[in-house]
Amino acid sequence: MTATQNKEPIFGTPIFDGEAAIKGYALNKMCYSFNGKEARDEFLADQEAYMEKFGLTEPQRQAIRDKVVLDLIGVGGNIYYLAKFAGMFGLTVQDVGAQQTGVTLEEFHEKLRRAGD
Amino acid sequence: MARIVGGLTTSHIPAIGNAIHKNLFEDPYWKPFFDGYPPAREWLAEVKPDIAIVIYNDHGLNFFLDKQPTFAFGAAPQYTNEDEGWGIPVIPPFKGDPAFSWHLINSVVHEDFDLVTCQEMAVDHGFSVPMQLYWPNFSYTDIATVPVMINTVQHPLPSPARCYRLGQAIGRAVASYPEDKKVVVIGTGGLSHQLDGQRAGFINKEFDLTCMEKIVDDPEYFLDYSIHDLVRLAGAQGAEFILWLTMRGALGGKVKQLHSNYHIPISNTAAGTMVLEAAE
Numbered sequence: 001m002t003a004t005q006n007k008e009p010i011f012g013t014p015i016f017d018g019e020a021a022i023k024g025y026a027l028n029k030m031c032y033s034f035n036g037k038e039a040r041d042e043f044l045a046d047q048e049a050y051m052e053k054f055g056l057t058e059p060q061r062q063a064i065r066d067k068v069v070l071d072l073i074g075v076g077g078n079i080y081y082l083a084k085f086a087g088m089f090g091l092t093v094q095d096v097g098a099q100q101t102g103v104t105l106e107e108f109h110e111k112l113r114r115a116g117d
Numbered sequence: 118m119a120r121i122v123g124g125l126t127t128s129h130i131p132a133i134g135n136a137i138h139k140n141l142f143e144d145p146y147w148k149p150f151f152d153g154y155p156p157a158r159e160w161l162a163e164v165k166p167d168i169a170i171v172i173y174n175d176h177g178l179n180f181f182l183d184k185q186p187t188f189a190f191g192a193a194p195q196y197t198n199e200d201e202g203w204g205i206p207v208i209p210p211f212k213g214d215p216a217f218s219w220h221l222i223n224s225v226v227h228e229d230f231d232l233v234t235c236q237e238m239a240v241d242h243g244f245s246v247p248m249q250l251y252w253p254n255f256s257y258t259d260i261a262t263v264p265v266m267i268n269t270v271q272h273p274l275p276s277p278a279r280c281y282r283l284g285q286a287i288g289r290a291v292a293s294y295p296e297d298k299k300v301v302v303i304g305t306g307g308l309s310h311q312l313d314g315q316r317a318g319f320i321n322k323e324f325d326l327t328c329m330e331k332i333v334d335d336p337e338y339f340l341d342y343s344i345h346d347l348v349r350l351a352g353a354q355g356a357e358f359i360l361w362l363t364m365r366g367a368l369g370g371k372v373k374q375l376h377s378n379y380h381i382p383i384s385n386t387a388a389g390t391m392v393l394e395a396a397e
Contacts, residue, residue, distance in 0.1 A: 007343075011315070012316030015348070028181075035177070036202075037200060078177075079313035080270055084202035084203060087203025088202070097318045101316075101318060108318055113382060115320035116320075
């Protein structure tokens with residue numbers, strides 16, 4: 001278990017770097033705005049108009065409409081900003097984890113519990 | 118002269134903020150986690166620190182990607198907690214000590230660490246949850262704080278070695294502060310967890326236990342690790358272990374472990390709580 005300086009990609013592990021930051025800027029900026037209640041209300045009242053206001057790309061808009069987290073990451077979303085989006089719909093990081101790993105919420109909880117064995 | 122009396126570690130998961138708000142201390146899911154804190158609070162009641170330096174990461178409250186600093190130090194008289202978007206209750210502000218903050222800033226920049234300095238700063242769950250855990254019922258209003266924000270949101274993140282050395286510089290800065298103050302340093306975040314991607318839910322107990330063992334007597338064990346190594350071994354967000362290493366750097370030489378608690382899972386995370394007392 002020593003350091004290897006191994007830079008090989010890690011399975012299923014997105015690295016939010018400069019490239020992703022450029023790609024996802026509008027999407028993340030919109031999600032950052034959800035810190036404020038007025039912004040959340042405005043989005044929920046008319047999500048298409050709100051996405052237009054932030055200049056999201058069409059694939060970003062579709063990923064928001066679908067609420068598919070892996071797609072949102074694929075179009076440059078950063079998980080901390082996406083969590084603010086998911087939170088508006090009452091989704092926790094376990095819901096988000098279950099969705100990304102293709103298991104039920106209960107199966108995801110069980111996987112976390114088993115990690116302690 | 119000021120001196121560091123010791124260091125604390127704790128996870129800073131937002132769900133903990135909700136659990137505190139709902140008084141879930143005896144709930145079977147939460148009890149093994151919350152039971153890790155009374156011994157640490159007893160130590161704090163005994164040593165009565167005047168100032169807490171809190172090493173944390175902002176998760177998109179005070180900073181956005183338009184300006185993402187690697188290191189940012191608070192230098193404000195007060196730090197506010199604000200709405201983070203997903204419903205953890207906003208809590209009363211935290212007290213600052215601008216004179217002490219500026220002493221740290223002057224000293225650390227003099228040692229070639231380039232910082233962002235903040236005379237206004239909102240602090241999110243990364244900061245507020247640890248403060249609530251260690252000073253419950255809003256008793257944190259008695260202690261002055263210095264938020265030290267380290268970027269773990271956007272790569273490249275500062276390396277484990279860089280963070281450890283920043284901690285050492287913080288330690289020297291405290292030791293040269295002319296007023297008689299007792300300082301505690303809190304390393305927040307961790308341990309292993311991953312929120313994003315098909316590996317979401319990744320937890321590595323073996324590596325966490327190594328972290329909790331080595332942070333006591335052999336923190337330099339991690340200095341050859343890259344961020345990529347930490348992401349692989351501790352999960353994408355487990356790289357927050359650099360915040361613990363910063364704390365440990367500040368403590369310097371020998372420390373005595375007075376208490377530790379490890380629990381899986383809280384939310385998606387392995388939670389580690391430790392009390393390390395600095396050698397006299």
